[in-house]
Amino acid sequence: MAAQSVSVTSESRGQARKAAPSRQARARIRGLWLRTLLTVFLVGLFVFPIFWWFLASFKPFGDIFALPPVFIFKPTFKWYSVVLGGVSYNQIMLELTGALTSTGGGLYYSVPYIIDSIIIASVSTLLVVLIATPAAYALSRFAIRRRHDLVFWILSTRMMPPIVAAMPFFLMYRRLNLIDTYLGVILVHTVVNLPLAILLLKSFFDDVPYDLDEAAMVDGATRFQAFSRVIVHYILPGLAATAILSFIFSWNEFLLTLTLTRTAVRTMPVAASTFDTSTGGTEWGFLAALGTSAMVPVFIFVLFVQKHLVRGLTMGAVKG
Amino acid sequence: MQAGMRGKAGRKARAGWWSPERPWVWLTPAVALLLLYSIYPLIYNLVTSFKEFDPLIRGFQWVGNENWAKLVQDERAFNSLRVTLTYGIWALSIELILGMAIALIFDAGTYLRGLWQTLIIMPMVTPPAVVGLIFRLLEHSDFGVISWILYNAGILQPAEPLLGGTGKHALAGVLLADIWQWTPFCVLILLAGLKALPTEPLEAAKVDGASAWQTFWLVKLPLMRNVLAVVILFRIIDLYRLFDYIYIMTSGGPGQRTETLSFYAYQTYIFINWGYTATLGVAILVLIWVSTFVYTRVFKVEW
Numbered sequence: 001m002a003a004q005s006v007s008v009t010s011e012s013r014g015q016a017r018k019a020a021p022s023r024q025a026r027a028r029i030r031g032l033w034l035r036t037l038l039t040v041f042l043v044g045l046f047v048f049p050i051f052w053w054f055l056a057s058f059k060p061f062g063d064i065f066a067l068p069p070v071f072i073f074k075p076t077f078k079w080y081s082v083v084l085g086g087v088s089y090n091q092i093m094l095e096l097t098g099a100l101t102s103t104g105g106g107l108y109y110s111v112p113y114i115i116d117s118i119i120i121a122s123v124s125t126l127l128v129v130l131i132a133t134p135a136a137y138a139l140s141r142f143a144i145r146r147r148h149d150l151v152f153w154i155l156s157t158r159m160m161p162p163i164v165a166a167m168p169f170f171l172m173y174r175r176l177n178l179i180d181t182y183l184g185v186i187l188v189h190t191v192v193n194l195p196l197a198i199l200l201l202k203s204f205f206d207d208v209p210y211d212l213d214e215a216a217m218v219d220g221a222t223r224f225q226a227f228s229r230v231i232v233h234y235i236l237p238g239l240a241a242t243a244i245l246s247f248i249f250s251w252n253e254f255l256l257t258l259t260l261t262r263t264a265v266r267t268m269p270v271a272a273s274t275f276d277t278s279t280g281g282t283e284w285g286f287l288a289a290l291g292t293s294a295m296v297p298v299f300i301f302v303l304f305v306q307k308h309l310v311r312g313l314t315m316g317a318v319k320g
Numbered sequence: 321m322q323a324g325m326r327g328k329a330g331r332k333a334r335a336g337w338w339s340p341e342r343p344w345v346w347l348t349p350a351v352a353l354l355l356l357y358s359i360y361p362l363i364y365n366l367v368t369s370f371k372e373f374d375p376l377i378r379g380f381q382w383v384g385n386e387n388w389a390k391l392v393q394d395e396r397a398f399n400s401l402r403v404t405l406t407y408g409i410w411a412l413s414i415e416l417i418l419g420m421a422i423a424l425i426f427d428a429g430t431y432l433r434g435l436w437q438t439l440i441i442m443p444m445v446t447p448p449a450v451v452g453l454i455f456r457l458l459e460h461s462d463f464g465v466i467s468w469i470l471y472n473a474g475i476l477q478p479a480e481p482l483l484g485g486t487g488k489h490a491l492a493g494v495l496l497a498d499i500w501q502w503t504p505f506c507v508l509i510l511l512a513g514l515k516a517l518p519t520e521p522l523e524a525a526k527v528d529g530a531s532a533w534q535t536f537w538l539v540k541l542p543l544m545r546n547v548l549a550v551v552i553l554f555r556i557i558d559l560y561r562l563f564d565y566i567y568i569m570t571s572g573g574p575g576q577r578t579e580t581l582s583f584y585a586y587q588t589y590i591f592i593n594w595g596y597t598a599t600l601g602v603a604i605l606v607l608i609w610v611s612t613f614v615y616t617r618v619f620k621v622e623w
Contacts, residue, residue: 036430042422043436046443046504052465053454065463131349138346157358159608161561163582164601165357167589168364191357194350223340252447254564255582259589269449273568284457291450302445306438310512313444313505317550317621318512 050295057288064284079289083110089286110290113271117294119182120257120267121250124189128197128246129239131190136201137227141213151199155315158195162255170259180262188256193246196315200245203316204238205231241308244301251298268294362605365598372595380595387599397600399576400584401607407491407580408559411498412552418499419506419551424536426507427514437511440504448501452568455497459483459569466496487574494578497565502558506551513547514540549619556615560608581607 056064058075078095081087086109144150169188170179178184208231216226232239254269261270272290275283305312311319338345369387371380391397422440426433443451458466461481470476480486482493517540525535541548563582566572572579572587579587585600615621 032429032431035425035428036432039422039425039430039436042425043439046500047439049454049458049500050442050446052458053450056457067463067465067468069465069468131353134346135350138343142341142343142346144343153358154354156609156612157354159557159560159612160358160361161563161582161604161608163561163563163585163589164365164605165361166586167594167597167601168361168368171364171594172360188357191353194353194357198350248445252445252449254447254449254567255586269447269564272447272453273449287453288457291453294450295446298445298447299442302441303438306441309441310508314509314550314554318509318547319516 053288054292056284057292059285059288061285064288079285080293082108083286083289084293086111108275108286108290110268110271110293113266113268114293116182116265117251117267120185120189120265121247123182124186124193124250125243125246127186127190128193129243132194132197132201132242133232133239134227136198136205137231139198139202140205141210151202154195154198158315162192162253166256166259169256173260179260180264182265184260185257185265185267188260189250189253192253192256193249196249196312197242197246199315200242200312201235201238203311203319204235208234238308241305241312244305245312248298248301251294361601365601365605368595368598369602370595371598373592375592383595387595390596391599391603396576396579396584397581397603400579400581403491403576403578404559404562404580404582407495407498407562408556410495411502411559412555414495414499415503415506415555416548416551419503420510422503422507423510423514426511437508440507442504443501444504444508446501448564449568451497451501452565455493455500455565456483456569459493459496461485483570484574487570487577490570490574490578494565494569497569498562502555505554509547509551510544513544516547517543545619546621549621552619553612553615553621556611557608560604 052069055071057079058077059070059073060076063070063073078087078092082089082092089108138144139147139151165188173179173184178187212234213223213226213231216230217223221229251267252269253267254273257267258270258273261267266274268290272287272294275287275290302309340346368380370382370384372383372387373379374381426436430436446454455466456464458464459482461467461478461484464482467476467482470482471478476482476489480488482489482496484490521539521543522535525539530538561582562580563586566578566580566583567586570578572583576584581600581604585597585604588594588600589597
């Protein structure tokens with residue numbers, strides 16, 4: 001508000017005293033509208049690809065390829081009927097194009113991939129939370145020698161590019177018969193998400209005053225009871241955020257799952273990539289339907305963690 | 321943590337080595353798994369980089385420093401490093417500038433800001449493999465909307481499309497997907513930084529009659545040093561692992577125009593030159609360590 005008095009020049013002071021607030025208010029509203037319009041345009045650019053993909057999953061065969069782009073069309077559910085409903089691929093392609101295409105077969109039916117993705121993401125999330133919570137508690141509560149180095153080491157494991165770990169894990173898994181098993185994929189997803197979960201949960205524990213632990217222990221609780229019955233309750237929102245983020249990252253993980261599975265276990269992103277390479281690019285309706293199905297659960301989940309997203313994505317370094 | 325020390329002395333003195341007062345009891349499962357993920361691949365790759373897989377005996381054989389000698393002369397490896405760095409510099413600068421611009425607009429205030437903030441999160445949580453597919457559709461040389469717009473604007477010729485052709489624009493095509501997915505990340509974090517700015521310096525700047533431009537460069541930006549450092553660190557880490565878009569959109573081609581380090585390593589893995597995959601893996605790790613070490617020292621990133 002200091003600026004207000006500065007901006008009023010001396011010669012117009014008499015008039016300005018009355019007119020200035022309304023003129024400033026008007027300028028402020030004009031600024032708000034201008035920025036809103038600019039934002040609509042910019043955000044539109046970021047939403048458009050998803051919107052376009054979503055539309056493609058409902059477009060009749062020819063409209064997907066139409067240029068100039070078609071926005072109004074008679075929606076079809078045929079792509080979803082194959083991808084999610086198990087209708088025969090050949091039957092649909094015959095209906096749509098009037099010709100039998102040689103490629104394809106049953107592999108477009110994607111419900112098994114969705115189930116695999118859900119199993120892997122849920123179990124690995126559960127494991128991540130179970131293992132990371134005590135570790136985060138210790139990092140936050142105990143006087144650990146060289147704690148800073150330990151935290152940085154945990155952070156550095158997040159830097160491991162998947163390709164560097166993929167081959168050693170592939171060869172180890174081959175020896176242990178873990179290739180193409182749920183256990184194998186769950187294990188690797190758990191490990192990949194641990195650093196994020198530990199550091200994120202640590203930042204939530206750090207927000208809870210240590211006096212609460214002490215009070216509980218003075219009242220006769222053991223250290224473990226203080227942790228599990230008192231402190232954990234204060235970080236429930238943090239736990240939820242961590243769980244949801246682990247779930248999303250496991251759901252989206254690609255390279256390690258690709259190298260460690262063959263056909264028995266297949267997650268959605270890997271399935272989408274095999275569709276693509278096996279069809280040469282004429283069957284975008286199937287891809288769009290599968291891709292949209294892969295995105296929807298994630299979009300719903302992320303709404304719940306929006307408040308903690310910044311903290312989560314920076315592993316606790318920046319608090320949003 | 322000061323409070324933590326207080327209760328410790330008495331408690332710890334009577335605690336046994338297995339007591340819950342000992343941090344290792346809490347940390348062991350996590351540290352064991354992280355060791356498995358960080359130390360095991362490192363040692364395995366280091367040892368394997370002196371071997372090569374022999375399909376005849378279906379096993380590894382020692383080859384001495386052959387792989388390392390090959391690496392220092394490998395034109396393709398240097399090409400992939402060049403591609404990765406080019407990609408990284410473009411991606412990072414565009415994402416930071418665009419992200420900062422959008423964050424500043426959000427911070428200055430708009431109607432319905434919550435809605436825009438929710439919508440802009442969507443790219444970030446889309447599976448990267450699906451992002452690759454989406455942009456393959458959008459950039460398709462015959463029926464992609466982005467290609468169509470660029471053709472009509474005269475920016476691009478159908479003979480030289482975004483993806484395919486001689487590959488002149490292929491890297492830009494992949495960059496587009498990266499920028500789309502990760503600019504929102506920069507927006508969110510920079511916005512958090514802007515919101516956390518202390519009010520006094522900003523008001524002081526206002527009183528002194530600083531322009532918005534001056535306030536941004538001389539007050540806001542220096543105060544956001546830490547947040548910027550974190551954003552850049554995370555993007556650097558991610559850029560070295562760049563794989564999903566390349567795999568889906570270009571397979572490293574045309575030629576080796578879009579072959580990143582990660583993707584080249586994957587290629588050697590597919591062709592069962594596993595000894596060389598390990599060599600490249602170690603090289604990538606060293607690159608990451610050196611760059612993040614230098615980076616965290618220069619910028620003094622705090623955790």
